[in-house]
Amino acid sequence: xxxxxxxxxxxxxxxxxxxxxxxxxxxxxxxxxxxxxxxxxxxxxxxxxxxxxxxxxxxxxxxxxxxxxxxxxxxxxxxxxxxxxxxxxxxxxxxxxxxxxxxxxxxxxxxxxxxxxxxxxxxxxxxxxxxxxxxxxxxxxxxxxxxxxxxxxxxxxxxxxxxxxxxxxxxxxxxxxxxx
Numbered sequence: 080x081x082x083x084x085x086x087x088x089x090x091x092x093x094x095x096x097x098x099x100x101x102x103x104x105x106x107x108x109x110x111x112x113x114x115x116x117x118x119x120x121x122x123x124x125x126x127x128x129x130x131x132x133x134x135x136x137x138x139x140x141x142x143x144x145x146x147x148x149x150x151x152x153x154x155x156x157x158x159x160x161x162x163x164x165x166x167x168x169x170x171x172x173x174x175x176x177x178x179x180x181x182x183x184x185x186x187x188x189x190x191x192x193x194x195x196x197x198x199x200x201x202x203x204x205x206x207x208x209x210x211x212x213x214x215x216x217x218x219x220x221x222x223x224x225x226x227x228x229x230x231x232x233x234x235x236x237x238x239x240x241x242x243x244x245x246x247x248x249x250x251x252x253x254x255x256x257x258x259x
Contacts, residue, residue, distance in 0.1 A: 107188045108155050111217035114187065118154035118256040120211055120226045125249035127232060131167075132242045142167035146202055150182070150211050152224065152256070157213070159183045159198045176203045179212060187215055194218065207232060207249075213256070224256035 108114065124147070131142040147162040161182035165175050179199035186193040194217045201210040210227040232247035 109189075111189055111194075111220050113155050114215045114217045114222045115220065115258070116154040117258070118152050118224050119253050120213075120224070120256045121151040121153055121251065121253050122209070122211070122228065122249075123149040123151065123251045125230060125232075125251075127234075127245070127247035127249070129245040130242070131244075133240065134170075136241055142172075144172075144204055146200075146209070148200075148209075150198065150200075150213070152213055153253070154224075154256075155187070157185060157187070157196055159185055159196070159213075161198065161200045161211075163200055163202050165202075165204060172204075176201070187217060189217060192218065211256070223259040225259055226254045226256040228252060228254045 126147045127145070129144045130140070132140060143164055143166045145162065145164045147160070149158060149160055151158045159182050161180065163180035165172060179201050182198040182200055185196040185198070187196050188194075194215055196213065196215050198211065198213045201212070202208070207230040208227060209230055210225060212223065212225045214221065214223040230249040232249045234245055234247035237244040237246075
């Protein structure tokens with residue numbers, strides 16, 4: 080039974096390596112001005128999983144919800160994988176609507192210099208709202224782009240006396256990213 084439960088999370092765990100753009104996690108751009116351009120974010124490969132088990136099951140894993148996706152900043156081509164997870168605690172789902180989940184670390188290379196790219200995601204789980212915040216400090220010029228979208232998922236549900244599984248995907252989309 081335990082092996083079957085862990086195999087449910089294998090597709091989400093394997094989804095993120097596919098969105099990593101390189102082993103060194105750096106993206107080359109011509110100048111810091113490329114970072115400041117107006118942008119859109121492409122959201123790709125959105126995968127959602129909600130897993131709940133009967134409270135009467137002896138070897139039960141905690142109930143959890145997970146969302147994994149790739150975000151591409153179309154102004155500079157930066158591609159980053161994100162994964163967020165919410166775990167039920169003592170019978171209640173915590174309100175994480177103001178929490179920013181950290182995404183994959185990347186760097187932006189301009190000439191011989193590298194600058195960190197910080198990307199995070201905020202999710203309002205029940206409303207399917209997803210916000211992405213990407214910040215780059217490029218040689219003293221700090222640029223932050225934020226985008227918020229409402230996902231339109233296609234879901235499959237599986238129910239039994241022992242577990243409930245909701246597995247969803249959302250279509251790829253492009254959303255404007257506002258510079259803050």
